[in-house]
Amino acid sequence: MTTAATITATLSRHACETPDRPAVICDNHAVSWKDLNQAVNRLAGHLAKVVPAGRGVALHLPNGPALVLLFLAACRAGREAQILDPSWPTETARLAITALVPGIVVSGDATLAGDTEVLAVVDPHGSFESVADAIGAGPSTAAMAEPDPLTPFYIGFTSGSTGMPKGYRRHHQSWIESFRAGDREFDIGAGDIVLAPGALTHSLFLYGLAHGLYVGATVILCRQFRPNLVNRLIAVHQVSVIYGVPTQLEMMIEAATRDGLPPFPKVRWMLSSGAKWQGRALAELRLQFPAxxxxxxxxxxxxxxxxxxxxxxxxxxxxxxxxxxxxxxxxxxxxxxxxxxxxxxxxxxxxxxxxxxxxxxxxxxxxxxxxxxxxxxxxxxxxxxxxxxxxxxxRMIITAGKNVHPEEIERVLEGHPAVAAAGVLGAVDERRGERLVALLRLGPKGRIASSDLISHARLSLPLYKIPRRFAVPSHWPLTSSGKTDFHALRRLWEAGDCEVLR
Missing domain, CATH: 2.30.38.10 (Luciferase; Domain 3)
Structure with missing residues (x-):
């Protein structure tokens, strides 16, 4: 049951109760509860000294031990962790840093900060043991008092942003309350092995990490999402809870089928966010995860x-x-x-x-x-x-004077067995205002004619909601959180980098 009032409030207790059990596993690096708590204390003490109260810790790091430890240490020190996406262009990251005015920037890129920021350069792929020394933390591992629950602990950024990213701020209590509600919905606890295979720049996976550690579970992360690796981690570590987005889960099922893997019977919860899951894919998922x-x-x-x-x-x-x-x-x-x-x-x-x-x-x-x-x-x-x-x-499109929500059309098109994903755009049309264009990612069944797609759509949609142009882009762009990147899809269409279906 969730009772403590800050993100890191339970780490010390878990370190006392199960000191040698793995707390976090990231690819080939692991850290025990005892070592995790000591590293967080050491780093938190350092951040409290070098970052003034009210300033943040900008973390420009990919998944790895450094990001995990410094996020937790910032939380314990009462400083907000500002999670920057390392896949952003350098200029975008600098814009965010300038706007946020952090007390320190931690990155693997020595050229990132400007003249006014304190920059600490760490190896983002180094071991858990190396992070505190790399950032110059002192030797003390004494515990700090936990911050007030209403202290900001996290700034995340919405995915798919163009130009200046949109950053949103949260305090500890907002996630503690969601932990409590999650206890009522899912009952995830210390006996679970939690897999959060996506980028920690996506709040779903950061939440999976924070909640898993809060309740005393072992949390498994990946430096990069690779479906074959993820499936191997599920089997080796006997994973019981998986967080994911539909595109990732589909790729995991495809890889398991291709590799002839047996079902994973230990998984008891599959938790998905980001898009509506299609019925036929859910049936395939149940075959691979029967329990x-x-x-x-x-x-x-x-x-x-x-x-x-x-x-x-x-x-x-x-x-x-x-x-x-x-x-x-x-x-x-x-x-x-x-x-x-x-x-x-x-x-x-x-x-x-x-x-x-x-x-x-x-x-x-x-x-x-x-x-x-x-x-x-x-x-x-x-x-x-x-x-x-x-x-x-x-995303609303106005065509022939009627308001159309593209998500409705996308769900219908994704119900066709040949379509793995769809993105519906409004293209400028002098007569209709905007005309509907559907870009498709085709599934294993391959090619399909536009007439077949129109016939399929007419079973569920009125004529004005049915696209008349269908195309397959050269690749299917995703945001860092694994969702379809509709801005990038539009750029592909406008650049002519799509094959139009006949």
Missing amino acids: ARFSEFYGASELSFVTVAKDDEDVPSDSVGRSFAAVSLTIRDQLGRCLPPGETGLVFVASPFLFMEYACGSETVLPRYGDAVSVGDIGMLDARGFLRLAGRAS
Whole structure:
């Protein structure tokens, strides 16, 4: 049961109770609970000395021991960890650093910081034992007092940003409250082996790390997501809980099938976020993970968990689930009036998991009514309280005077057995305003004619929502969090880097 009030509050207890058990495994590096707690204490003491109160620790690092330890150490020291994406262009990272004004920048790139920042250069792929020496931490491993729960601990960035990234700030209590709600939903504990195979720049995997350590589980990370490696880790370490996004889980299943791997019977939870999981893929997943329960989340960086859809809860196939524990949902019109079940409007969320504020990259003021906030998603609640999303307001396309949410079309196209993923764009059209273009990632069954796709779509969609142009891009771009990168898809289409289907 979750009771302690900060992200790192339970590390010392786990170090006393199970000192020699592995706490974190990252590829071929592992650290015990005792050594993890000592390293975090040592680094936290150093950060508290060199970073003034109220300033942050900018971490420009890929997955590895340095990122894990310095994130935890910043949390314990009462400094916010500002998790920069190392795949950003250098200029983008510098823009973020300039906006955030951290007390120290830690990176593997010695040229990253400007004239005003303190830069500590570490080997991002070094061992857990090497990090404290690399950053110049003193020898003391004395424990520090935990910070106030309302102290900011984390700045993350929304994926798929162009130009200046949009950074959002969270305090400890927002995640502690989600840990408590997660206890009610999933009961993950010290006996579990948790696999979080994605980049820690994606909040889902950072959350998987933080929550797993909080409850005393062993957490397994990967430097880079490679499906063959991930499957091997599941088998070797007898993984029981897996966090992932649908694209990753699909690649894992494809690799397991290709390699003829036997089922993984020890996995009891598959936790997915980022996109709606398709029914046929779920059937394949159950063959590979026969004892696992499957759950998917809908949420947003600013909101954290909003809904949960578990495979044993009779969730309608077009729904993203019911309210997550401790979350309250309302649907409102543009004037803020609550709408009854069955009517579509803006989705408003009230919960103890909400973010504090935008830290950089956005002057947006999100609409609020009382304790509820909306990030602009459009949806409806049915009579049983299940949420159906129409789409994101920011992606809405206007064609022939009608509002179209591309997500609805994408879900229909992805229901065709030849289509692995779809991205629907609005292309400029003098007569219709915008015309619908569908870019596709084809599955193993290969090629398909546009007429077949139109016939498939007509079973579910009115004519004005059916694209008339279909194309396959040269590659399928993903954000660092494993989601489809729609900005990059548009660039591929506009550059002519797509094969048009006939």
